[in-house]
Amino acid sequence: MLKPLGDRVVIELVQQEEKTSSGIVLPDSAKEKPQEGKVVAVGSGRVTENNQKVALEVEEGNIVIYSKFAGTEVKYEGKEYLILRESDILAIVG
Amino acid sequence: MLKPLGDRVVIELVQQEEKTSSGIVLPDSAKEKPQEGKVVAVGSGRVTENNQKVALEVEEGNIVIYSKFAGTEVKYEGKEYLILRESDILAIVG
Amino acid sequence: MLKPLGDRVVIELVQQEEKTSSGIVLPDSAKEKPQEGKVVAVGSGRVTENNQKVALEVEEGNIVIYSKFAGTEVKYEGKEYLILRESDILAIVG
Amino acid sequence: MLKPLGDRVVIELVQQEEKTSSGIVLPDSAKEKPQEGKVVAVGSGRVTENNQKVALEVEEGNIVIYSKFAGTEVKYEGKEYLILRESDILAIVG
Amino acid sequence: MLKPLGDRVVIELVQQEEKTSSGIVLPDSAKEKPQEGKVVAVGSGRVTENNQKVALEVEEGNIVIYSKFAGTEVKYEGKEYLILRESDILAIVG
Amino acid sequence: MLKPLGDRVVIELVQQEEKTSSGIVLPDSAKEKPQEGKVVAVGSGRVTENNQKVALEVEEGNIVIYSKFAGTEVKYEGKEYLILRESDILAIVG
Amino acid sequence: MLKPLGDRVVIELVQQEEKTSSGIVLPDSAKEKPQEGKVVAVGSGRVTENNQKVALEVEEGNIVIYSKFAGTEVKYEGKEYLILRESDILAIVG
Numbered sequence: 238m239l240k241p242l243g244d245r246v247v248i249e250l251v252q253q254e255e256k257t258s259s260g261i262v263l264p265d266s267a268k269e270k271p272q273e274g275k276v277v278a279v280g281s282g283r284v285t286e287n288n289q290k291v292a293l294e295v296e297e298g299n300i301v302i303y304s305k306f307a308g309t310e311v312k313y314e315g316k317e318y319l320i321l322r323e324s325d326i327l328a329i330v331g
Numbered sequence: 332m333l334k335p336l337g338d339r340v341v342i343e344l345v346q347q348e349e350k351t352s353s354g355i356v357l358p359d360s361a362k363e364k365p366q367e368g369k370v371v372a373v374g375s376g377r378v379t380e381n382n383q384k385v386a387l388e389v390e391e392g393n394i395v396i397y398s399k400f401a402g403t404e405v406k407y408e409g410k411e412y413l414i415l416r417e418s419d420i421l422a423i424v425g
Numbered sequence: 426m427l428k429p430l431g432d433r434v435v436i437e438l439v440q441q442e443e444k445t446s447s448g449i450v451l452p453d454s455a456k457e458k459p460q461e462g463k464v465v466a467v468g469s470g471r472v473t474e475n476n477q478k479v480a481l482e483v484e485e486g487n488i489v490i491y492s493k494f495a496g497t498e499v500k501y502e503g504k505e506y507l508i509l510r511e512s513d514i515l516a517i518v519g
Numbered sequence: 520m521l522k523p524l525g526d527r528v529v530i531e532l533v534q535q536e537e538k539t540s541s542g543i544v545l546p547d548s549a550k551e552k553p554q555e556g557k558v559v560a561v562g563s564g565r566v567t568e569n570n571q572k573v574a575l576e577v578e579e580g581n582i583v584i585y586s587k588f589a590g591t592e593v594k595y596e597g598k599e600y601l602i603l604r605e606s607d608i609l610a611i612v613g
Numbered sequence: 614m615l616k617p618l619g620d621r622v623v624i625e626l627v628q629q630e631e632k633t634s635s636g637i638v639l640p641d642s643a644k645e646k647p648q649e650g651k652v653v654a655v656g657s658g659r660v661t662e663n664n665q666k667v668a669l670e671v672e673e674g675n676i677v678i679y680s681k682f683a684g685t686e687v688k689y690e691g692k693e694y695l696i697l698r699e700s701d702i703l704a705i706v707g
Numbered sequence: 708m709l710k711p712l713g714d715r716v717v718i719e720l721v722q723q724e725e726k727t728s729s730g731i732v733l734p735d736s737a738k739e740k741p742q743e744g745k746v747v748a749v750g751s752g753r754v755t756e757n758n759q760k761v762a763l764e765v766e767e768g769n770i771v772i773y774s775k776f777a778g779t780e781v782k783y784e785g786k787e788y789l790i791l792r793e794s795d796i797l798a799i800v801g
Numbered sequence: 802m803l804k805p806l807g808d809r810v811v812i813e814l815v816q817q818e819e820k821t822s823s824g825i826v827l828p829d830s831a832k833e834k835p836q837e838g839k840v841v842a843v844g845s846g847r848v849t850e851n852n853q854k855v856a857l858e859v860e861e862g863n864i865v866i867y868s869k870f871a872g873t874e875v876k877y878e879g880k881e882y883l884i885l886r887e888s889d890i891l892a893i894v895g
Binding site: 553567568569571573576577584586605606608609610611612613 | 708709710711712713715717748751754755756757758779781783790
Binding site for chain 5: 286
């Protein structure tokens, strides 16, 4: 198991097809394109300057879209994951 | 449905004509030009350093103008959207 | 109507003459030169880290001078406006 | 009248002579050199993150020295002024 | 003994094999790749702006993955260690 | 008199000899070298984000060493001074 | 005596041998290498934004390792010292 720290999230990569499972089609433009994935683990949250934890908005099982260049790739027990901060997640899908 | 996180907003793109539906005409200059769109979903707000959520000012249905280079384009169920932070929205129109 | 967000202000551009209506003459130097305009709408203010709104100092009708390179130009119903943050306004005139 | 915003100050420029009226002589070196001027208007102060105004230390009539490259020049009713932030003022003279 | 300061952590380097002991295999891509190590000492935590210590999430004995370019290498009594901030640790493994 | 603002300090320059009066000899290396001077005036302190003044640690008469490239030179009534922020002072000597 | 300000620390340089007195051997790599020294004076601590002093973790007599490029060298009464911020200290040794 991977237990992300702070406001980090572990994402299971979704293979990019022309049309993804949840119906998102990434447009053909020069702009930064988001990616889609499934949240498999969430951290316990960042700590504010008055020393309180901020729980994450995303939960295990959420399908999310996130910035293409965000996070760090990890292979764990044969599967590919991405670990990124919740702030790099744009939206929950569905 | 796209549920944006934090202080993010989902915008439905408005096709740029010489004069847009709400009457904004973008001037012909070298300055950064704003874009116009319709808010279709808003996040629950950013969390301050004393751990309180700041509700967004914009609401679903608002026509807004925003910075041209802000946000990330997404195609979802055949429609084009832009996901950006509320701080990239300049004003509500109308 | 344009309703600016946060600490933003909508300025009606004043045509630059050699001597403007309120008596400001911009000097001929290499330094950054301010511009003059009339406030036509103000936002409800920025939100501090302890979640309180900070009302703006400027009000509708104020003649203000502001940084030359600040803000974003918008044409709305035939008139030119500038949307900028209050922090880009230097002073109220008169 | 020019009413500066926030922590800004309006300075009446003092003509640089070899020795200024208050006795400051600017040295001949490659270092950044300060300028001297008279405060003619002060803002009501910046707002902290717990939403309180911080009154300025300088007052109308103070002779101050300030960073050479700070602020924005304005001509108003025939006189030259400089608008800068109080943090660009180094010291009160005399 | 090495007693790290603040939010720092001392990591015992795990030799990189094709498949590491905890089952992480680092993928072959141009992206930044994480490293794996064992926590052998933790600091007492950073101090927030309201003067409270924030205890670390990781503990001695945790296997963690961390950013490849983070931290400073130290050799102490014949062993190699890495000292880094907890914020450079991505996740706890297992 | 020069009354420095905020967390600023006025320093009377001490002529650099090979060995200064308080016994500091500056080493001959490529690293940034500190300077020595005498505090002749101190500001009333910076204001924190909860609107309290932080009194300075240094006092009039202290001999201090400070970063070589810090501050602004001023000549006042025939003497050379340096105005810098207390944070540019490294230590009090003696 | 050198009395460091704020969160600064005065370090007595330890001559770099292949193996230092406390047993640290610096590895031969392209990464930033830490240095070892003895704390001879500590400041009274930085002041937080709610105006409280944060006492330092290190004490006089501690052997510490610190970033190679941190701090400012000073020669005082014939001895070489380094003045740096506590945040540049990685760990206490022993």
